[in-house]
Amino acid sequence: MPQAFIFDLDGVITDTAELHYQAWKRLADSLEITIDRDFNEKLKGIGRMESLEKILALAPDQQNLSQELKDALATKKNDHYVDLLKMINEEDILPGIKALLMRIRKEGIHVGLASASKNAKYVLSELGLIDQFDYIVDAAQVSKGKPDPETFTRAADYFGVDYNQCIGIEDAPSGVLAVNGAGMFSVAVGSAEALGHAHYRVDQTSQLDFDTIIEAYSVE
Ligand code: G6P
Ligand code: MG
Secondary structure, X not given: OOOEEEEOOEOOOEOHHHHHHHHHHHHHHHOOOOOOHHHHHHHOOOOHHHHHHHHHXXXXXXXXXXXXXXXXXXXXXHHHHHHHHOOOOXXXXXXXXXXXXXXXXXXXXXXXXXXXXXXXXXXXXXXXXXXXXXXXXXXXXXXXXXXXXXXXXXXXXXXXXXXXXXXXXXXXXHHHHHHHHOOOEEEEEOOXXXXXXXXXXXXXXXXXXXXXXXXXXXHO
């Protein structure tokens, strides 16, 4: 049996990826930069400042901005995002997640969160899930974001368990790299095209079944 399940938040627990996209789009529009949902795939699992840099890189006239201005733009995006977050509630938990969390806890296995978002705790509270997590690692606690393994290893270190006894669940290519880099068993939610490097993969969260995951983990 694994000792810990460590979950990514955005795109695994709830579909905030769409809200991040809407907030970035609003900011990009104001700068006359065009982004679409395809481009947004590249921002999944990537920190706020790094995402801003990727967007600004699309516009030749937005190079060499001062750090102060970049900070202001990132804050503006976050204000849009936090506005959108006010609308989420328990009904926005992705299918199958609540049942999976309950089963893991029933088995006495640690449950951790490893998120690149500084809004992670707020999102979990809005979803009514904060009590389901024994430990939460967010962007504020790590020096290197995903794909570096630190976000995941921090949670495992807190629990005092070996990395190869942990299962990390992710929806982003950079997140799967972080889980694999930590020496953990990676479970991915999403397309085979983007997430072929995961140890085990499903298309949707509703297919995340505890026993099937344990079986895959055991044969690895
Ligand atoms: C997650 C999301 C990213 C987001 C990042 C930072 O990894 O997948 O799209 O940019 O968190 O989120 P934050 O809420 O701190 O801006
Ligand atoms: Mg994610």
